[in-house]
Amino acid sequence: MDKVNHQLNKAELRRTLLKTRQSISVREWREKSDRLCSHLQNSTLFTQAKTILAYFSFRQEPDLSPLFANTQYRWGFPRCVDKYLCWHIWTPKDSIQSGTYGITEPHPDAPILDAAEVDLILVPSVACDYQGYRLGYGGGYYDRLLSLPQWQTKPTIGIIFDFAYLSQIPIEPWDKPLQAIFTETGLTQKG
Structure with missing residues (x-):
């Protein structure tokens, strides 16, 4: 498949799935x-973790906020800084603000979380496929993060609704599969 066609398919798939997601009551x-x-x-994967990277739901992404009050875990949330994600420790009593793309994020003064402290990454996704590959939003933030040596070995879970769990999605040479995918019907371990 030529590159232009491939990108078009990716963009079209992203658009269709986001539309479906936003049409849910x-x-x-x-x-x-x-x-x-x-x-x-x-x-x-979850119960064995101590420090978990998560996200604030945006445009009807699966909402994980009921989990954030659980104090047995330490929660990290991303802020977009230039082309990278910077991770901050956050608790429900801490302030939040609207950041890049209108996405909720921790205050820039919140303590920064080092990769070495992280046990699990919950990855927001537009879609995932049966091989564990993820279709993101097109900004490349998570692709860049997961390609850095200090992040490559971290367990990753793609978080999506069932309708976005597909047999195959277009992938790029740099894409790395996630360890597991979770939907409202449960865990789907890849491979």
Whole structure:
């Protein structure tokens, strides 16, 4: 497949899936998100972690906020700084602000989280496929993060709704598969 066609397919797929996701009723979105949270907090990958990188739901991404009040975990959230993600420690009592792209993020003064402290990364995704590959939003933030040596060995879980779990998505040579995918129906371990 030529590169232009490939990119077009990726953009088209992203657009279609985002439209589908945003058409879910708030009640259904809440129910699916709660089911996903409940599967996630019962998984070994999750329960064995101490410091977890997460995200604040944006444009009807699965909402993981019910998990954030659990104080047995230390939570890290991203801020977009230039072309990279900078991770900050955050608790529900800390302030948040609207950052790049209108995405909620921790205050820039929040303590920075070092890669060495992180046990698990929950990766927001537009879609994931059965091989563990992820379709992101097109900014490359997570691709850049996961290609850095200090992040490459961290367990990663793609977080999506079931309709966005596809048999195959277009991938780039630099794409790396995630360790696992979670939807509202539970865990789907790759390979």
